[in-house]
Amino acid sequence: MSDAGIEGVVAHPTYLGHIRRFFIEDDFVCMRAQGIDLETYFGVRFNAERIFFKVRDGEMPPPAHGRPWSQAMVGTFYNWMRDGFTRGEAGCVPVCGVGARSA
Ligand code: HEM
Numbered sequence: 500m501s502d503a504g505i506e507g508v509v510a511h512p513t514y515l516g517h518i519r520r521f522f523i524e525d526d527f528v529c530m531r532a533q534g535i536d537l538e539t540y541f542g543v544r545f546n547a548e549r550i551f552f553k554v555r556d557g558e559m560p561p562p563a564h565g566r567p568w569s570q571a572m573v574g575t576f577y578n579w580m581r582d583g584f585t586r587g588e589a590g591c592v593p594v595c596g597v598g599a600r601s602a
Contacts, residue, residue, distance in 0.1 A: 508574035513587025514540045518579050521572055526560060544584045551576055 503521045512518060519540075527538045535549075536542025543550065553559035554568040554576065568576075579585065 502569045503572055505569065505571045505575055508571050508578065510578060511582055511585070512575045512579045513585045514543065514579070515587040515589050517575055518543060521568065521576065525564070529560075540586055547576075547580050547584065551580060 503517075505517065509517055522537045522543075530537050535546050537546075537550070550559075551573075555573050557567050560566055
């Protein structure tokens with residue numbers, strides 16, 4: 500079972516912090532062919548309900564791919580919808596020591 504690094508249901512997940520990691524390249528390619536964009540915030544947000552029911556019911560990713568979403572992922576995705584599709588921050592990587600602290 501795939502867990503995308505999620506240990507339990509995240510109460511207030513964000514797209515950039517959690518949800519985007521639930522999809523892999525294979526999903527992007529297959530579903531692009533079906534007209535569903537799983538690769539961007541807007542694509543996932545736009546298709547959120549359809550995505551939710553498919554992953555909750557274990558229909559997507561297709562069972563033959565052997566990586567059904569864990570309960571934690573499904574619950575986290577649900578909370579993301581309930582909270583209003585929070586986009587979140589991309590994260591801040593210190594550049595050239597800016598913001599870095601010496602011990
Ligand atoms: C987390 C990953 C995935 C999600 C959330 C997802 C989501 C969906 C959704 C919502 C539909 C229904 C489209 C509609 O209502 O018209 C669908 C259909 C489909 N998906 Fe995916 N998909 C995923 C992964 C994949 C992968 C890896 C494949 C590659 C084989 C795939 C192949 C298909 C196909 C062939 C259909 C159309 C036939 C059907 O509905 O079963 N999907 N998917």
